[in-house]
Amino acid sequence: MNEFVDLHSHILSGTDDGAQRDEDMFAMLDLAYACGTRHICLTPHFDPYHWPDNHLSADQAFEKLAEYATKYPDLTLYRGNELLFSYDGLEALRDGRCRTLNGTHYVLVEFSPRVSDFEVSSALNRLRSCGYRAIVAHVERYKSLFDRRDCLEELAEKYDARFQVNASTLFGEWGRKAKKFALKALRSSAVVAVVSDAHGTKKRAPDLRKAYAYIAKKRGVREAKRLFYDAPLAILQDKNI
Numbered sequence: 001m002n003e004f005v006d007l008h009s010h011i012l013s014g015t016d017d018g019a020q021r022d023e024d025m026f027a028m029l030d031l032a033y034a035c036g037t038r039h040i041c042l043t044p045h046f047d048p049y050h051w052p053d054n055h056l057s058a059d060q061a062f063e064k065l066a067e068y069a070t071k072y073p074d075l076t077l078y079r080g081n082e083l084l085f086s087y088d089g090l091e092a093l094r095d096g097r098c099r100t101l102n103g104t105h106y107v108l109v110e111f112s113p114r115v116s117d118f119e120v121s122s123a124l125n126r127l128r129s130c131g132y133r134a135i136v137a138h139v140e141r142y143k144s145l146f147d148r149r150d151c152l153e154e155l156a157e158k159y160d161a162r163f164q165v166n167a168s169t170l171f172g173e174w175g176r177k178a179k180k181f182a183l184k185a186l187r188s189s190a191v192v193a194v195v196s197d198a199h200g201t202k203k204r205a206p207d208l209r210k211a212y213a214y215i216a217k218k219r220g221v222r223e224a225k226r227l228f229y230d231a232p233l234a235i236l237q238d239k240n241i
């Protein structure tokens with residue numbers, strides 16, 4: 001079986017719109033493990049406008065999950081957040097309320113789907129100037145980036161940013177245009193991970209097998225391994241990618 005690293009998930013119960021109860025959280029973890037995931041970064045939304053500061057509730061859920069996960073000795077859990085970019089959010093990163101990915105320089109950052117390309121550039125510039133390296137979550141959702149040629153390479157070069165694509169987009173969850181952009185984006189080396197962004201055990205489940213098989217067939221096993229294992233693990237280890 002292939003082993004996966006899942007950089008983006010909403011498994012911690014009671015912290016956001018992912019798992020709500022501990023039973024849901026445990027079921028999601030069991031499913032992820034059964035599907036071959038061996039490294040999972042827990043990334044609750046950090047968006048104080050929609051959810052109150054969930055720093056403490058995330059800590060409590062993480063402790064429970066870590067205890068439950070002792071039955072899987074070859075599974076590693078990591079802490080993180082998915083930051084909805086704002087200047088308040090940037091402050092929260094700097095004072096530690098919002099977490100980087102496993103305490104590294106890498107920050108998982110998302111935007112509203114209606115964000116402009118100018119706003120994306122300014123946010124990435126700001127993160128870079130504060131010493132962070134941005135991993136832009138589900139890049140295929142941002143319509144303003146769709147038609148700009150070589151946009152991802154340009155943002156990667158200027159701001160040292162990288163990008164991830166959601167597995168479910170490859171099967172149409174965000175529509176035909178998002179899928180088309182995701183497939184185009186996946187030809188760029190600036191895309192460094194395909195993730196579950198799991199919110200439950202049914203829709204957007206923590207199961208990367210189908211997406212891995214799809215990419216392996218389309219782009220080869222070596223590229224699939226880069227996107228589902230090597231690059232996301234390097235991020236969690238704060239290595240250059």
Ligand SMILES: [Fe+2]
Pocket residue numbers: 008009010082137197
């Ligand atoms: Fe997410």
